[in-house]
Amino acid sequence: MLTLYNDQHALHHGKTEMFRGELVPCFEVPARADYVLQELKRRGLGTIEAPGAFDDAAITRVHAPRYIEFLRLAWAEWVALDPANAQRDALPSYWPIRGFRSDVLPASFAARMGLFSFDAGTPLTAGTWAAARAGAACAFTAARRLLQGERATFALTRPPGHHAGADFFGGYCFLNNAAIAAQTLRDAGVQRVAVLDIDYHHGNGTQAIFYERADVQFTSIHGDPHTEYPYYLGYADERGAGAGLGFNHNLPLARGSDFSAWRAALHTALQGVAAVKPGALVVSLGLDTFVGDPISGFTLQSADYLQVGADLARAGLPTVFVFEGGYAVAEVGVNAVNVLEGFAQAA
Ligand code: OKP
Ligand code: ZN
Numbered sequence: 001m002l003t004l005y006n007d008q009h010a011l012h013h014g015k016t017e018m019f020r021g022e023l024v025p026c027f028e029v030p031a032r033a034d035y036v037l038q039e040l041k042r043r044g045l046g047t048i049e050a051p052g053a054f055d056d057a058a059i060t061r062v063h064a065p066r067y068i069e070f071l072r073l074a075w076a077e078w079v080a081l082d083p084a085n086a087q088r089d090a091l092p093s094y095w096p097i098r099g100f101r102s103d104v105l106p107a108s109f110a111a112r113m114g115l116f117s118f119d120a121g122t123p124l125t126a127g128t129w130a131a132a133r134a135g136a137a138c139a140f141t142a143a144r145r146l147l148q149g150e151r152a153t154f155a156l157t158r159p160p161g162h163h164a165g166a167d168f169f170g171g172y173c174f175l176n177n178a179a180i181a182a183q184t185l186r187d188a189g190v191q192r193v194a195v196l197d198i199d200y201h202h203g204n205g206t207q208a209i210f211y212e213r214a215d216v217q218f219t220s221i222h223g224d225p226h227t228e229y230p231y232y233l234g235y236a237d238e239r240g241a242g243a244g245l246g247f248n249h250n251l252p253l254a255r256g257s258d259f260s261a262w263r264a265a266l267h268t269a270l271q272g273v274a275a276v277k278p279g280a281l282v283v284s285l286g287l288d289t290f291v292g293d294p295i296s297g298f299t300l301q302s303a304d305y306l307q308v309g310a311d312l313a314r315a316g317l318p319t320v321f322v323f324e325g326g327y328a329v330a331e332v333g334v335n336a337v338n339v340l341e342g343f344a345q346a347a
Helices: 031-043 065-081 083-087 109-115 128-147 177-187 204-210 259-275 304-313 329-346
Strands: 002-005 016-019 022-025 152-156 193-197 216-223 248-253 280-285 319-323
Touching: 002 128, 031 152, 031 329, 065 083, 065 109, 065 128, 128 152, 128 177, 128 319, 152 329, 177 193, 177 204, 177 216, 177 280, 177 319, 193 204, 193 259, 204 216, 204 248, 216 259, 248 259, 259 304, 304 329, 319 329
Parallel strands: 002 152, 152 319, 193 216, 193 280, 216 248, 280 319
Antiparallel strands: 016 022
16 A cells, blocks of 8 residues: 655644543544554555655635635744744634624634634644645545555544534545545546545535535544534435535444444445445555544444455455544554555555
8 A cells, every 4th residue: 555645744743632621632633644654664565655756736626715825824924923823833713603794804824713613722833835735735645656556545644624614624634635536536537436535423514515526425423423422414314415415425423332333334335435436546544443442432443444445355346545634542553554554455
């Protein structure tokens, strides 16, 4: 398995996120990717390369121009408000919910932070744009290398992407790496792409990006949004709209679900994937389904991830894996590489 590694990822290192009225240390830390890289090397699972040549056109195919512009300039604007801001992360405090205007682009930076976000848990830092942009390059290159004949590729990057929509950040995500990979495959002529999101949290950003499209099917297995983040999307009755009706599949599972329940959902998901005969598969690879994850509620064990990889390989599709969540930091490397090794051995 070829890994495309974002060696700029640590430029994004948030200090704190809002949780129950307090700022607590970020769960989404640089060490997550370091552990995965270290485990890939330790087990000698394929080669590790830097992403290739990249321009922002691949980002623009998925994200709105005014949002990209906002992200690019956000840190400079934040520091311009107050030089002391250079020492603290930017977090939003105001959001335009129902009844407010979202067509107007306010002059106020604080107002634009809220316009382009949906939670207070996603700090924007000095290196966020550079890290996220390099991550998009990773996802893009992972897709391109698949087109050039690789059986499977792995975009090892952070911050993650699947909560980011066309024009919003949240859930630790800024640019939707999985969507960028899927769109890159489409733009190269792959007629239909399936995105399978196995992170604990519903991939609301990816769903929203492709909701009205039949050319990219989206399937997600995740904690029931009645009780789990991101709460406001991810229900089973969300089936797609317009041309995309029938191309969106949510498989919510109760908090506490074990591997046998999870694996049954995976088999259901893979049947749906096979039904649309895609030319390629993009897997949003979250490892926060692990029993030891500090912010999630499923009970998968490390060995189960070998089985997950093998099950995914049996779909028989060229596959791009994109790293998403997983916050049991010391175990995330073993768990991620178990999926990849299980895949490689069964492929
Ligand atoms: C991102 B990804 C923790 C509350 C949860 C947001 C979770 C984002 C998960 N104190 N806050 O899908 O792994
Ligand atoms: Zn997650």
